[in-house]
Amino acid sequence: MPKRIDHIAIIVRDIEQALVFYRDTLGIAPGEIQEVPTEHVRIAFLPMGGPGGSEIELIEPTAPDSSLAKFLEKRGEGLHHICLEVENIDAELADMREKGAQVLDKQPRIAAEGRAIFLHPKGTNGVLLELLEKS
């Protein structure tokens, strides 16, 4: 069972341009922009609510043929996924499978902050859902 919302991800064309609103207008101080070459993205977190607070993640696709770039092309900028933190991703994966959830991963993938699985929007009322065990 998920413990908390870890982050909500927004897909954008250009992180620096997005920060004009999120940092300069709204006033949230972002973390450093990180390159994640294995996932073909640049990301930046916008921390809120102190330690343990849920964050906004800005995601900018860096490879034009990646699935994220195609999502951006098709749907435009906007909300992309929610990430919920769980205690034990292996137990969660087994539980989701047993309950018939539509899991996109056969085994947990290595994400920036730990190990994660994704659930298909078809089984979650239209929401791409990440479950994450933080490392």
Add this chain to the structure above:
Amino acid sequence: MPKRIDHIAIIVRDIEQALVFYRDTLGIAPGEIQEVPTEHVRIAFLPMGGPGGSEIELIEPTAPDSSLAKFLEKRGEGLHHICLEVENIDAELADMREKGAQVLDKQPRIAAEGRAIFLHPKGTNGVLLELLEKS
């Protein structure tokens, strides 16, 4: 400046059906389903992370001609908006106007949990953004 993510809203056709996944499969205990006749919706919150934790809100439009029902018809179920809590909504509204943000409300509207304004997705990289002063 926003203090924390208050909630992330997911628009669904039928809250009871959505709870089959969010409550029964994922295991999050929902709050009571509330009718909000003035907004033509039924809503349920899925609390996570203890007191002060960010929540998921499920929203079911109840009037076929409402803007929410039209959103659902056009885009299908899925992520709808993010709500950020602020200290003082009047000061925030003045600040957003001064900075040229595209505010959808001339004055704060009365929401279920306090007073709120919405920002148009055109100025927020595609995200319908609610700023809320809780009452």
